[in-house]
Amino acid sequence: MIERVDIAVRLVACGASLLLLVLLLSGEVRRGLKLPLAGLLTGSIGYLANSTATFLFGSPTSLPLGDFLSIFTPFFTWLFALRVLEREPPRVVVWTPLAVLVTGWTIGYFIGPDTKIGFTVIHITGLALVADLFRAALLEREDDLVEQRRAFRLWLPLLVAAQTGGILGYELVTGRGSAMGGDPVAQLVNAVLILAVTLVAGKALLRTEPELLLRAEPRAAQPDSKEQPPAPALSPSEMVLRDKLETAMAQGIYRTPGLSIAGLAERLGTPEHRLRALINQRLGHRNFSAYLNRYRIAEARAWLADREKVDLPVLTLAMDLGYNSLPPFNRAFREETGTSPSEYRRRCFHKSDDRN
Secondary structure, three states: OHHHHHHHHHHHHHHHHHHHHHHHHHOOOOHHHHHHHHHHHHHHHHHHHHHHHHHHHOOOOOOHHHHHHHOOHHHHHHHHHHHHOOOOOOHHHHHHHHHHHHHHHHHHHHHOOOOOHHHHHHHHHHHHHHHHHHHHHHHOHHHEOOHHHHHHHHHHHHHHHHHHHHHHHHHHHHOOOOOOOOOHHHHHHHHHHHHHHHHHHHHHHHOOOOOOOOOOOOOOOOOOOOOOOOOOOOOHHHHHHHHHHHHHHHOOHHHOOOOOHHHHHHHHOOOHHHHHHHHHHHOOOOEHHHHHHHHHHHHHHHHHOOHHHOOOOHHHHHHHOOOOOHHHHHHHHHHHHOOOHHHHHHHHHHHHHHHO
C-alpha cells in the first residue's frame, strides 16, 4: 500500500515539475534564475524517475540519464538560492562543484562501479553545497532589507534541509542511492517533501514575486522621455525618520564598527521594521551593508586622494571607516569603483602630477 501511494506522489510531483518547467521557460523570471531553476526541476524529475522505476520494475533499476540529472539538484538549488539572495559566486566557485559532481558520476558508472568512491564524492559535495546555502541564507539575513527575501532566507533552508539534505544524508549513511530501494516509509516521506518543494516553487512561478524572481534593476529611461518618474511621497513620520537618519550619517555613525540595522534603529529611537522599510522601499537599498558602503566608500575615495593622508595605510583607513578587516573593505571598494584602494590612490596622484 505504501509503495502505491509513493508511486502516485512521485508521478504527481513529476507532472508538476514538468508543468513548472514550461512556465519557467515561457515566463518573465530573470535570466540568471532560469538556468538554476530549470536545473533544479530537471534534477528532481531525474531523481523521481529513477526511484519510481525501482518500484515499477520491482528491483533496483538505475536510469543513467535520470541519475546524471539528479546529482546536480543540490548544485542548482544552491546556485538558485545565492542568485535570489543577490550573492553571485565567483566562476571558479561555480565550476568546481560541477567538475567534482561530473567526476564522481563518471567514477561511479565507468571507472569504479563496484566501489563507493563516486557515490561518496557526489553526496559529500551535495551536503557541502547545502551547508553553504545555510550560511548564505541565515548568517546574512540581518543585513537584508527586502522583507520577502528575509522570509525566503528562513523557509528555504528548512525545506532544503528536510528534502535535499535529508536525501543526501540518508543515502550516505545507508549507502543506498535513489535506485537502490530502501525503507518504504522513508521513500514516501522523501516523495512528499519533493512534492512540497515543487508546490512552493509553483506558488512563486504562478504568482511571481517581483522582489525575488523578477529583475531587480530599475528600467532605463526611454530616450524620448523628458521627465523622470516621481519619487514616492514620504509620510510625515517617514520624513522625520529620514531627517534623523541623514543627520546621523552626516555625523559619521556609519564608521561605527559592526553597526547593524538593529543597532542603528536603537540609536535613532525607532522600531527596526520602520527603518528597514525606509531604507529599502523609500531610499532604494536592498542590503544594509550596501547602504553603509555608500557613505564609507565615498569617504574612502576622498581620503585616498588626500595628500595629507598619503601615508595612511589602507588597513587603518578601512578600520577607521568601520570595517572589521581589510578583505570586506577591498571587496566593497572594488564593487563601487572597479579597482582596488591602492590602485585608486596611485591613479589619483598620477592624475594630479599630470595636471601640474
